[in-house]
Amino acid sequence: EVQLSESGGGLVQPGGSLRLSCAASGFAISNYAMSWVRQAPGKGLEWVSAIGGSGPGTYYADSVRGRFTISRDTSNNTLYLHMNSLRAEDTAVYYCAKRVSILRSGFDSWGQGTLVTVSS
Amino acid sequence: AIQLTQSPSSLSASVGDRVTITCRASHDISTTLVWYQQKSGKAPKFLIYDASSLESGVPSRFSGSGSGTDFTLTITSLQPEDFATYFCQHFYDYPLTFGGGTKVQIK
Numbered sequence: 001e002v003q004l005s006e007s008g009g010g011l012v013q014p015g016g017s018l019r020l021s022c023a024a025s026g027f028a029i030s031n032y033a034m035s036w037v038r039q040a041p042g043k044g045l046e047w048v049s050a051i052g053g054s055g056p057g058t059y060y061a062d063s064v065r066g067r068f069t070i071s072r073d074t075s076n077n078t079l080y081l082h083m084n085s086l087r088a089e090d091t092a093v094y095y096c097a098k099r100v101s102i103l104r105s106g107f108d109s110w111g112q113g114t115l116v117t118v119s120s
Numbered sequence: 121a122i123q124l125t126q127s128p129s130s131l132s133a134s135v136g137d138r139v140t141i142t143c144r145a146s147h148d149i150s151t152t153l154v155w156y157q158q159k160s161g162k163a164p165k166f167l168i169y170d171a172s173s174l175e176s177g178v179p180s181r182f183s184g185s186g187s188g189t190d191f192t193l194t195i196t197s198l199q200p201e202d203f204a205t206y207f208c209q210h211f212y213d214y215p216l217t218f219g220g221g222t223k224v225q226i227k
Binding site for chain 1: 215217
């Protein structure tokens with residue numbers, strides 16, 4: 001069974017840093033494109049970042065480019081999101097999501113989310 | 121970046137009603153559109169891929185159509201468990217944007 005479990009959220013001051021983790025089980029993250037998606041309180045979904053399944057490519061939303069870095073550790077099957085220079089507008093629940101496959105669109109598995117609150 | 125505009129942003133409907141939600145893309149995205157359902161406090165659930173293909177396990181009362189820039193999600197005979205918020209998303213290229221969402225509420 002495919003499972004994703006995020007951790008690392010919490011309260012951080014503006015300008016601070018945080019690292020989110022997404023532990024995967026039931027599949028190898030090296031074989032799939034993975035993304036981070038966030039949802040601010042009471043708002044819609046916002047795609048944040050992705051890392052390619054087979055290659056080293058990484059992709060970012062304009063709102064986080066230069067501040068966030070996506071990475072993965074295939075030895076422990078974990079996806080990360082390193083967040084620097086955090087702003088109030090980064091406050092959201094952050095989900096990790098697995099793309100169905102290289103050839104098929106859609107995120108078919110999601111974690112439960114981890115809340116990041118940026119506030120002084 | 122490709123923008124996705126969903127309409128309406130909310131609607132009220134009764135059990136048994138037919139509901140249609142629209143998603144319009146700012147550029148031609150072929151059929152690289154998917155739909156999700158999200159209930160309060162939960163992660164999104166994958167419903168439809170390639171604009172019109174039903175994900176395994178999703179009830180057949182859900183259907184999708186469209187290509188290019190105009191897409192629809194239709195729920196025939198709305199059920200109590202269908203009251204939720206629905207989002208479209210494209211996979212044409214990065215960034216993978218979402219529509220703003222449509223909240224389906226009980227009339």
